[in-house]
Amino acid sequence: MEAIVCEGLTKKQKQLTTLKEVSFSIPENTIVGVVGRNGAGKTTLLKILAGLWRASAGNVHVLGENPFNSLYVSTNTIYISNEMVLPNSLSLSVLLTEAGRFYPRWNDDLARRLVEYFGFRGNDLYTQLSTGKRNTFNAIIGLSSRCPITIFDEPTTGMDQAVRNDFYRALLKDYLQVPRTILLSSHHLEEVEELLEAVLLLDRGKKQLYLPMDDVKHEAVGLTGRTEMVYTYTQAKTVFYRESIGMDTTYTVIKANQVDMEKAKQLGIQVTPVSASDFCVYLTRAGKGAIDDVFQ
Amino acid sequence: MLLDTSGMKPIYIQIAEWIEAEILNGNFLPHDKVYSQYTLADMFTINPATAAKGLKLLAEENILYSKRGLGKFVTPEAKEIIMDKRKNQTLKQLLEDVVVEAEQLKVDEQELMQLLQATIAKRKGRK
Numbered sequence: 001m002e003a004i005v006c007e008g009l010t011k012k013q014k015q016l017t018t019l020k021e022v023s024f025s026i027p028e029n030t031i032v033g034v035v036g037r038n039g040a041g042k043t044t045l046l047k048i049l050a051g052l053w054r055a056s057a058g059n060v061h062v063l064g065e066n067p068f069n070s071l072y073v074s075t076n077t078i079y080i081s082n083e084m085v086l087p088n089s090l091s092l093s094v095l096l097t098e099a100g101r102f103y104p105r106w107n108d109d110l111a112r113r114l115v116e117y118f119g120f121r122g123n124d125l126y127t128q129l130s131t132g133k134r135n136t137f138n139a140i141i142g143l144s145s146r147c148p149i150t151i152f153d154e155p156t157t158g159m160d161q162a163v164r165n166d167f168y169r170a171l172l173k174d175y176l177q178v179p180r181t182i183l184l185s186s187h188h189l190e191e192v193e194e195l196l197e198a199v200l201l202l203d204r205g206k207k208q209l210y211l212p213m214d215d216v217k218h219e220a221v222g223l224t225g226r227t228e229m230v231y232t233y234t235q236a237k238t239v240f241y242r243e244s245i246g247m248d249t250t251y252t253v254i255k256a257n258q259v260d261m262e263k264a265k266q267l268g269i270q271v272t273p274v275s276a277s278d279f280c281v282y283l284t285r286a287g288k289g290a291i292d293d294v295f296q
Numbered sequence: 297m298l299l300d301t302s303g304m305k306p307i308y309i310q311i312a313e314w315i316e317a318e319i320l321n322g323n324f325l326p327h328d329k330v331y332s333q334y335t336l337a338d339m340f341t342i343n344p345a346t347a348a349k350g351l352k353l354l355a356e357e358n359i360l361y362s363k364r365g366l367g368k369f370v371t372p373e374a375k376e377i378i379m380d381k382r383k384n385q386t387l388k389q390l391l392e393d394v395v396v397e398a399e400q401l402k403v404d405e406q407e408l409m410q411l412l413q414a415t416i417a418k419r420k421g422r423k
Contacts, residue, residue, distance in 0.1 A: 030345070172341055173338060176337055195341070195343055218306070
């Protein structure tokens with residue numbers, strides 16, 4: 001069954017169109033990464049899916065219903081972001097108790113174990129926490145709610161590396177125990193890619209790519225070789241990125257299924273894999289030019 | 297085992313090869329139950345769908361068989377299939393790489409054979 005279906009989803013905010021006819025569907029109980037550059041529309045999309053914002057046009061179905069103003073969807077969905085507002089008059093311990101009253105599948109035992117593991121004290125106040133700590137606490141609420149639709153919007157902002165690794169591992173372990181549909185937006189695809197079943201890449205409000213993770217890793221390859229050779233070889237092929245290295249060497253990223261390994265080898269061209277996160281960067285480069293051009 | 301996430305080799309193939317190594321080492325015997333996709337996911341912190349793909353690959357190669365609802369088990373001929381596969385694919389590929397490299401370095405056939413024999417002799421001496 002599909003947990004989330006979007007057809008031609010469009011969002012207009014004042015004069016800006018922040019989402020342009022985005023269509024995709026996410027099967028139940030999968031972990032999907034939502035990636036893209038700053039301002040690509042990740043948060044807008046996630047907020048619409050969580051029912052916080054209304055779509056301007058197109059269809060959105062979450063658990064079979066339009067999420068906006070749906071009590072059913074909001075009971076079964078949690079949206080975790082670094083903009084969460086929690087009352088300052090309640091201690092962390094009380095906040096967990098109150099969160100538990102909202103979510104029918106809340107696991108209080110898990111919440112309190114995580115809170116203890118990550119070094120919180122029950123009587124701490126939320127607003128006195130550092131950004132990283134606050135996001136860790138948010139993430140604990142997100143995991144413990146065990147909502148059938150769990151949305152993490154850049155959950156690891158400010159977390160140190162150790163906490164990030166622990167959070168990803170906790171997410172996977174709890175997902176294995178209680179499978180649910182998880183959306184995870186991140187600027188660090190390389191950190192989360194092993195957890196993901198599929199990745200949705202947004203670019204300036206449009207869906208740039210939505211593929212199983214394994215396919216993304218094998219969409220493109222990098223060719224390194226003498227400039228002339230590389231240019232000749234890549235003629236009439238889909239080039240995603242080109243960069244010259246040194247005097248007479250060019251690095252070119254092209255579609256993997258257009259490369260004949262044997263032929264490339266014969267031409268003295270080295271073929272290397274392109275990581276999913278680099279590939280996404282190449283796909284969403286803004287127009288032409290690079291940072292180096294600024295300094296010319 | 298640590299997964300090589302930057303390499304050319306997909307994770308699910310690395311998982312399949314890791315199970316193959318376990319079978320070759322005798323850690324899994326014929327008719328033993330191997331790890332489920334969920335156990336593998338937990339062990340390597342990967343998506344269970346990726347682990348399932350690795351298991352499916354081994355089932356297609358007759359290295360594992362499924363018992364409905366019980367999981368995947370090692371076939372009696374698993375070890376033989378794996379050895380055969382490594383000989384015919386991995387070893388041949390490695391040899392091909394050696395020959396290509398030798399060509400580029402202008403190492404002729406005779407010299408290459410001598411190098412190979414010397415390597416074999418060296419390993420024998422060590423044993």
